[in-house]
Amino acid sequence: MNQELVVISDEQVEILLGDLLEYYGYDFTGYSKASIKRRILRLYGLDKQLSFAEFRYKINNDTAYFKRFVEQITVNVTEMFRDPGFFKTLRDTVLPKLGTYPLIRIWLAGCSTGEEAYSVSIILKELNLLHKSLIYATDINPAVLEKAGQGMFAMSQMKQYSENYIQSGGTKDFSSYYTANYSLAKFSDELKSRIIFSTHNLVSDHSFNEFQLILCRNVLIYFDRDLQHKVLSLFDESLEGLGYLALGSKETLDFSPLARNYKRVPGEKIWRKVS
């Protein structure tokens, strides 16, 4: 229990973030400070770094370690059908409305290891819309995208995911979507066939298409208010009229000047672009 009190100062956090921007072009300066500092401290302790100087040197000179650093300071915790009520609204309200379009383009921003992309794909399949949908699932972090592309998740999670699925209005046998392979559940290739996994950095990259639905859940919480506004504008530029924007359960459009162009779907963190 006796933990060592590893201390990295706020100034040292700024130094690391400055290095990342200067040497690698990754801009984390608009991230919420408490969260990013916690992630850095966690990694520092996890890798038993001997000194700040050594830690910094390694990040700046060892490409493999730099990758690990970016992977570890961004949060990649996700699950299938997280917040089942949200997915129920997608199933019952949002996606049927989009079903009238000849091609449904969906952007899942900050998709991490892909659990939500596969969840959306399952609902689209059950609504008989998958064949005419495209899900662009993006993340800043290439390592998680590689994992997402494999479509394999821990078997130990399946009980929870199956319960979430049922609560979200799913009526099929959830296990019909994957084949069990020792400790892993491999999801069917059909579900993956309409998902495009690709890197995209919400901080620095531009809009790349127009969508009818953008999902970005539990990503904005890691950004400060200014960066949140910037990213919400990016979503606004990328969303067609009458398209939907879905945020995480503790995130909101309320503080954005864009709010007046949107109408909230009652009871959910989903907004429809009305003008």
Add this chain to the structure above:
Amino acid sequence: MNKCDALIIGGSAGSLDVLLKVLPELNPALSFPIIIVVHRKHGADSLLPELLAGRTSLIVKEIDEKEPILAGTIYVAPSDYHTLIEKDRSFSLDCSEKINYSRPAIDATFQTAAEVYRDKLVCLLLSGSNADGVNGLISVKAWGGTTVIQDPQTAQVAYMPQQAANFAKIDYTLAIEAMAEFINLLS
């Protein structure tokens, strides 16, 4: 003791009863915020803030991300997120890995608050069945804050405050009946 700028109360199994007993006795004009982090099941709309609001005339609300932390308000950590304290004395939320099998983790809030409020922070750890909060109290002490536990003998589940007593330096050990007065005197 130094002036108190924030009181954070952490608890798990058996802590709700304590809160329900203490809240009605609190001075309705507290000069600092109270932040409550208790383990609970992740459900759609939690009734906890509402339940607590029925016991006090202080404002009780569930925390929103980036919300500034104001005196005289009782903030309740939402389920399934860690609540972190920013240097500018606002909240940020984080849904990273569970800590001590818990999200919210009491440690996360205690530790980030320790560095922000330093010697003007008071953290109180209540009844509970795991050791979440203990590392947090060690940090609080290291940054000069005040550590308080519920007297394990009065706890429905003694493990959590007992672990704190074993591993962290504790300034005050309080019976449930003594808590409200202790908190009111922090003002």
